[in-house]
Amino acid sequence: MSIPKYNEIMPNILRYLNTNGEQKFRDLEQPLAIEFGLSDAEIIQEYDSGNGTVFLDRISWALSYLTNSGLTERPRRGVYKNTELAQAFLDKPTEEIQIFVKQQMALRTAKQKAEKAEEGQLDESSDLLMENNQTPQEMLNTAHESIRQSTYDQIIDTVLSKxxxxxxxxxxxxxxxxxxxxxxxxxxxxxxxxxxxxxxxxxxxxxxxxxxxxxxxxxxxxxxxxxxxxxxxxxxxxxxxxxxxxxxxxxxxxxxxxxxxxxxxxxxxxxxxxxxxxxxxxxxxYSLGMQTKQHIEIKEMDSDFWDGMQNDSKVG
The missing domain is CATH 3.40.1350.10 (Trna Endonuclease; Chain: A, domain 1)
Incomplete structure (x- = not known):
């Protein structure tokens, strides 16, 4: 079986959290992989860019969209659980959950755009989210690969001119x-x-x-x-x-x-x-006849830094 898209994983996450209670993000990888019948090779498959494993990235974005849609919440950093709203979706078909999440994300995006417009800012990038069922990481990789392929053509055309x-x-x-x-x-x-x-x-x-x-x-x-x-x-x-x-x-x-x-x-x-x-x-x-045009720096939370701090048991 191929690695499921992030929106295909969302219903499974809701059901698993309902049965097993709050879970750490990374602890979802193995049980979900078993549910989808993934092989060891598929579980550890990385993006061509080397920016992490595909399946875990899709779980991460599935959780992000579920949380932004109000179906899950984070009682602590890196830990997720279902909200009361999620109970109404446990028995619903996958398509209905996907539609609800997409609608909620559209409302969230519209609100953010309105706020940015009031501040005189324009942001068209959010329109691309959730298109083609790709995570932002996958969209970045797709754009990067498209640029590479275009450059490959330019390289050969230039070589042929010599x-x-x-x-x-x-x-x-x-x-x-x-x-x-x-x-x-x-x-x-x-x-x-x-x-x-x-x-x-x-x-x-x-x-x-x-x-x-x-x-x-x-x-x-x-x-x-x-x-x-x-x-x-x-x-x-x-x-x-x-x-x-x-x-x-x-x-x-x-x-x-x-x-x-x-x-x-x-x-x-x-x-x-x-x-x-x-x-x-x-x-x-190998950068032969090439020069670097642009660096894009993407950061993520430093687990060692944040896990070294004491949690507030009163929160949540």
């Missing part, structure tokens, strides 16, 4: 940036175009040059496909160079036959195929 020689130098720099060559000074070299023997670049893995990675770089249009024959020729060039380590990099893609051939080598030759999208991703991740 000469083949520049591309060969670029992929050698990328391999060095990725850590290949280690501490070897000037580990990467571009071979002479007139006598490269099918090898466009070489990375020395050690000072003495006993270990080498050979590179072939093909600057093809995005619509092009590198076939099995070209990959076989590169493997032949590796054999002539007495090398068993090769990286074939292209700005386009590989045919199914080329991929199958590379996989069939079974370690006799260690061959890695990198297509255009992977190339752009590596350049982005």
């Amino acid at each position: 000469t083949a020689t520049e591309f060969e130098g670029l992929v050698v720099k990328l391999m060095e940036r990725m850590g290949y060559g280690g501490q070897v000074k000037n580990a990467g070299t571009v071979t002479q175009a007139s006598n490269d023997g099918g090898i466009d670049g070489i990375i020395r893995e050690d000072v003495l040059g006993l270990g080498k990675i050979h590179i072939q770089a093909k600057r093809y249009a995005k619509s092009n496909t590198v076939g099995r024959e070209e990959v076989q020729k590169f493997v032949g060039a590796l054999a002539v160079a007495q090398s068993n380590k090769g990286v074939f990099i292209t700005t386009s893609s590989y045919s199914a036959g080329a991929t199958a051939y590379a996989e069939s080598l079974n370690g006799t030759t260690n061959l890695v195929l990198i297509n255009g999208e992977q190339l752009a991703k590596y350049m982005y991740d």
Whole structure:
């Protein structure tokens, strides 16, 4: 089963709190995971950005919306329980609970907008909340991924506007940036175009040059496909160079036959195929030809700081 959306989790939270009383936020993860039949891998699955686990984040936002809608409350930090209002929703279908929460959040948003308008402030971001059943964290990740994909396209378009020689130098720099060559000074070299023997670049893995990675770089249009024959020729060039380590990099893609051939080598030759999208991703991740445009800082409560303070037993 796939990880449920935050709004699909809300009815289960209400029922669990009704049966088990107030609960710490993190203590809800395991029983809810069991209810939804999630695997261990799904429970610990993280966002691509690394900003926490998906399931726990969705539980957190489900609780936030339930609390803002008056169905749950926080008697203490990080602890939740049902309100009296929640009793009327325990037996209602999921859709009805979702509609109620959405209505309450819309009223809350309208009130906040009215208050901001009186103060001369405008805030359109709240209109996006609860759309597509995504949490704010997921919306942020979606926006981030959209920006990345757009930048990948720009990277390949720019690479294609440069000469083949520049591309060969670029992929050698990328391999060095990725850590290949280690501490070897000037580990990467571009071979002479007139006598490269099918090898466009070489990375020395050690000072003495006993270990080498050979590179072939093909600057093809995005619509092009590198076939099995070209990959076989590169493997032949590796054999002539007495090398068993090769990286074939292209700005386009590989045919199914080329991929199958590379996989069939079974370690006799260690061959890695990198297509255009992977190339752009590596350049982005390793900041080759890239600069950071903006940092977004998101903070969360420091549990160690707040848990070290004494709770007021009279509250709630």
